Amino acid sequence: MSNNYINMPFNYMGNKFKLLPQLDVLMDYTKDVFCDLFGGGSVSYNLGVKYGGILFNDFLMGDFHYSVKNDPFTISTHTKEICSYIKDKDTYNTIRAEYNKSPTPALLWALILTCNSNMMRFNKQGKFNQTYGNRSWNSSTDLKWESLLKRYKELPPIRFFKKPVEQLKKIFSYNSMIYLDPPYYNTEAGYNTFWDIEKENILLDYCLNSSSSIAVSGVLFSSKENSPLLVGLQQAGWCVHNLNISYEHVRKNKDGNYQEVLLTNY
Template identity: 30%
Template sequence: MQSKISLSKKYIASPLNYTGGKLKLLPQILPLFPKKIETFVDLFCGGCNVGVNVNAEKIFCNDSNEKLIEFFNYLKNTDYKAFFRQISKVIEEFHLSNTAENGYSFYGCNSSAGLSSYNREHFLALRENFNSLQTKDSYYFAKFYILIVYAFNNQIRFNSKGFYNLPVGKRDFNKRMSEKLETFMSSIANIEFTSKDFREFKTEILTQNDFVYADPPYLITCASYNELDGWNENNEIDLLKMLDKLNERKLRFALSNVLSAKGKVNNILDSWLNKNPEYKCYHLNFDYKNSNYHKTERINKADEVLITNY
């Protein structure tokens, strides 16, 4: 039976509610990682919930979303207080709600109903302004972050023309958001952020003391990152081949994925597992329990798994 991290442990949370974020699964995932890691590589870092909580001598967090990585690099090289001042300026300039200072009743809203009715027109004005920006300065990144905070489910989504296109959400930049941002910014100094296609990451520089984690978009689930053919069968096959090559070099890896969801089965992943019986597959759930891989299909809910070669 694998050891488990205590549920009382405090994890550093990403300031972004990135689709597929692993914060809630960290108590299951991290105990399955190697105990000693020299260089940790997260090929699809997303919101960076995993990378910022891993204990390693050197950490690479990579993602093909250039805007995301630019934002993280900005946070890494910026003082929180200076960024907070920029955030406050954006909120004030676009007349967005600030319940941390004024409460909900000031805006004719309550916590249950949310702030979308008040913020909608102000949010759309900010979104239009952001999509017209050409210079990526501190003001740009403050607007980028506030767009995400005030957007539906605090998520990131761009259309095919590169324009941010989510509608307004129910919440604003509250005290909890501020605390998450400050803690995250103070915890990423040792992370190197890169934006490459996973196939372009130079894994040849890695040694047997290093560790690669892959959390790609899930082929059989519907999410914003799968729009516009963002992840397809060819990508899935290329990633699995890459992991096999790492295994041949005796490099350790872990893969997060979904075997089945809502009646669909990831046949590519299932076939790959059958061809590699030495790989271990752990089913994950929100009861914080782990179990070894069994050939039992779980139809009614997503069968999210962690696959390792060690």
């Protein structure tokens, strides 16, 4: 892994960090603005440095990313304090209840660092519901945080949004580079709570009627129903790039063979 790629101190399931070298060579760098509409940060904060501007949408955490970037020291100090208070399941549950009542960026970040597998999970009402993970802010978080602080200084101007992608039709009419990493259809990722076939079809329609360069991440399965979005883009003649990665959460005996792909319209 190149030292130029930074790993985020707030983890997402489906985080594209390991795929960055393969995604990097497949982006269209002739465009000025990079639009990353499914959040997380690992793609924008790494590949976005090569563009003149970034439009970053994270429908669960757009405001969190904005706050951390604009007030990093206050938020990291509070987060460390909250992490040191969380010692067990009971203290974790108290903080989780406090966050769900009055969310703040530091409470959210502390929950991400102390929850099971560091993987945030929200229910349909948008309440954080991941369980305690017996972990905390550690030396690896320190390193990731230092890299992110350095990276903030290298990034072009960023606009943060916190919207479901269905409400971002306008962005598809710009002439930019749009990267889409939607929840993987037909998998069990926690964030799939917010994703369904109707949204797949809306996104398919936006993609097929856009003048931008678009790259869409996904997985193709050999033995179960594939994402209507990926199938529709393939039928429309988009290029299919096979990527190398294996996911522990995709069980081979249950799902048969699978292939991580990037589909592009350029």
